[in-house]
Amino acid sequence: MKIIGAFGASRYTIRELELFRDADTPAVAALLAACPVVKVAKGEPVEDGLRARLYVVLSGSLGVQPATAAGEGEIQRVLPGESVGEQSVLDDAANLDAITALDDSELLVIEPALVWRLIDEGNGVARNLLRLLSFRIRAANALLRRRQKLGEFYRQLSMNDGLTGLYNRAWLNDMLPKLVARSRMDRSPLSLVMIDLDHFKRFNDTHGHMAGDTALATAAAVIRSALRPSDFAVRYGGEELMAILPNTNRTLAVMVAERLCARMREAVVFDDMRIALPHLTGSFGVASLGAEQDERSLVEAADAALYRAKEAGRDRIHV
Numbered sequence: 001m002k003i004i005g006a007f008g009a010s011r012y013t014i015r016e017l018e019l020f021r022d023a024d025t026p027a028v029a030a031l032l033a034a035c036p037v038v039k040v041a042k043g044e045p046v047e048d049g050l051r052a053r054l055y056v057v058l059s060g061s062l063g064v065q066p067a068t069a070a071g072e073g074e075i076q077r078v079l080p081g082e083s084v085g086e087q088s089v090l091d092d093a094a095n096l097d098a099i100t101a102l103d104d105s106e107l108l109v110i111e112p113a114l115v116w117r118l119i120d121e122g123n124g125v126a127r128n129l130l131r132l133l134s135f136r137i138r139a140a141n142a143l144l145r146r147r148q149k150l151g152e153f154y155r156q157l158s159m160n161d162g163l164t165g166l167y168n169r170a171w172l173n174d175m176l177p178k179l180v181a182r183s184r185m186d187r188s189p190l191s192l193v194m195i196d197l198d199h200f201k202r203f204n205d206t207h208g209h210m211a212g213d214t215a216l217a218t219a220a221a222v223i224r225s226a227l228r229p230s231d232f233a234v235r236y237g238g239e240e241l242m243a244i245l246p247n248t249n250r251t252l253a254v255m256v257a258e259r260l261c262a263r264m265r266e267a268v269v270f271d272d273m274r275i276a277l278p279h280l281t282g283s284f285g286v287a288s289l290g291a292e293q294d295e296r297s298l299v300e301a302a303d304a305a306l307y308r309a310k311e312a313g314r315d316r317i318h319v
């Protein structure tokens with residue numbers, strides 16, 4: 001960055017500068033005349049030694065990379081007539097954003113004390129600054145909202161199983177301890193239904209893995225649609241699904257499992273030629289949270305009940 005002269009002796013005029021639009025008074029011109037104009041080569045950082053300063057691009061362009069928690073942000077391009085550093089000048093804080101010349105550029109440098117004098121000189125500069133800052137705040141808020149939405153989208157994605165759309169194991173590991181804790185706190189019952197499709201290996205071997213995937217997605221849809229909005233359906237692993245039933249005691253959970261078992265038996269799976277495949281059945285293990293149980297032993301109890309349902313001949317529920 002090299003000083004090449006004073007603004008007053010340069011080929012640039014105040015009218016071209018956004019910050020001084022409609023504020024081009026003789027007093028403003030006199031104050032700006034002595035400000036240095038510097039030259040920055042393409043790729044060169046605009047050093048301000050962490051001091052707050054206002055830079056107005058006269059020619060070329062600057063790239064501003066906002067300092068974010070992640071260390072990286074989108075680069076904003078600052079074009080001729082536009083400025084950078086207003087906020088740090090106004091709140092007298094170091095500008096942490098990385099500023100680099102995107103082209104060979106010439107900049108007008110205005111020291112903070114002079115910015116305040118320019119503001120004192122007339123309303124025009126103050127009005128332009130306010131307009132600019134409110135625009136920047138709006139843009140920053142919009143960016144934040146977009147990032148929040150994106151974050152929520154990815155969070156959802158990481159908590160759901162791609163094939164069935166049910167919650168996945170990561171969700172379960174996070175949420176089941178919380179649901180158990182809430183059930184203890186509220187002194188409300190909590191039940192689990194562990195579900196395993198019957199002879200699914202045979203189904204896959206006979207109709208192909210793709211048809212198996214469709215069958216799994218159908219089974220998941222059956223479970224999800226048969227539950228209350230306050231219940232949760234999870235893909236526990238492979239062809240094993242789980243229903244979590246808050247506020248539901250063992251008697252009610254058995255009724256829910258029976259309904260799920262019957263719906264599963266009735267569900268029709270179509271292959272991609274839209275030909276109905278043989279009906280699926282499932283085995284169901286029901287367990288309710290006992291006084292001494294934690295989430296782990298609750299899952300083990302539902303798993304043991306499921307094993308008994310398999311042993312007893314499948315297509316049934318066991319407690």
Ligand SMILES: Nc1nc2c(ncn2[C@@H]2O[C@H](COP(=O)(O)OP(=O)(O)OP(=O)(O)O)[C@@H](O)[C@H]2O)c(=O)[nH]1
Nearest residue numbers: 196197198199200201202204209210212213238239
């Ligand atoms: N198509 C498909 N198959 C899966 C998926 N996940 C697990 N499987 C299959 O599910 C089958 C489970 O087989 P097993 O554990 O032997 O159980 P099963 O054949 O259902 O027999 P039982 O549970 O005893 O009734 C395996 O063949 C797995 O490959 C999946 O995402 N898609």
